[in-house]
Amino acid sequence: MKPDMASIRWHDHHIQRYQRSEQKCQKPCLIWFTGLSGAGKSTVANALDKLLFDQDKHTYLLDGDNVRHGLTKDLGFTVQDRIENIRRIGEVGKLFVDAGLIVLSAFISPFRSDRQMVRSLFSKGEFVEVYISTDLSVCEGRDPKGLYKKARAGDIKNFTGIDSVYEAPVSPELVIDAGSLSVEAAAQEIFNYLRARGYV
């Protein structure tokens, strides 16, 4: 057999998207957590990740810890860079969904247009927007990294919720107030949503 003939034949043997999904016994999607700093996005996302993993689901979590110093490390805080930052995270999420995974992302992503851009990359049902709606007062009271304090003092500029706007989602798939729910309950509510709709 000539290699070039083999090439032609083998190019038809790409593993299909549905095969990866079937292998993993799940419907892949990107679960996009959005909300203020300190709202509990990463915390709830990690708790959900654990719930899913304990059910032998195949997941991954994108957050500042694994994205900021790698894929988006060339980006700063201009408007253009902010948009590009969210775009890249969305595109990577799309690759993970194509790979059959349930991928969770936890970024403030304060602007509707940015989140809408990400949603537009996906087919219906593949993008699950989870608004962690914890009140600003609760977030500021927690202030786990001392960022609100710095923002109030003017040491950080354009801080979401203080001197930069947070645009709450109009029609998110889920709204979770992590100021009144425990983390376990919040994660379970999202898990129940995914189970009810056949993602897991």
Next chain:
Amino acid sequence: MKPDMASIRWHDHHIQRYQRSEQKCQKPCLIWFTGLSGAGKSTVANALDKLLFDQDKHTYLLDGDNVRHGLTKDLGFTVQDRIENIRRIGEVGKLFVDAGLIVLSAFISPFRSDRQMVRSLFSKGEFVEVYISTDLSVCEGRDPKGLYKKARAGDIKNFTGIDSVYEAPVSPELVIDAGSLSVEAAAQEIFNYLRARGYV
């Protein structure tokens, strides 16, 4: 329980990298195919992907089809953009490896420094460079997309192998001549390498 207390406790419950690897019964890595246009990178990568998938391994393939019009669509063909293109693919590969997958990538990636940069993102053993060493004459004879013809005619500039250099790897993990091996044999050889070293 106060939510902020829960936050602190739950943050210790990140799913660890080894857990994702154990779940998938494999040692994750990035298998980086490099070689001339038409050498058979994508073809062999797809054949290997199928071999791995048929063994119930969890894989994904990054190539021009799923990266060019998404994650790297803002990039052109300047030296800087070329470097950034490879960097992003490397960073995404790193995320997939962190997620426990065996990820295959198929890009010409003609420059040693770019490939070395990607290798440097990974721990020892996580980056497997596979040089598809098919002769230029064979690649040009195949010319599946008619690109060599255009490059010879001067309609495409800076085409690797014609008027831009291809820097062959000095110490790749594997060298595969897809001009003399069948695609099946080439894929099997890489599979055997992975099995012998405990990746699968």
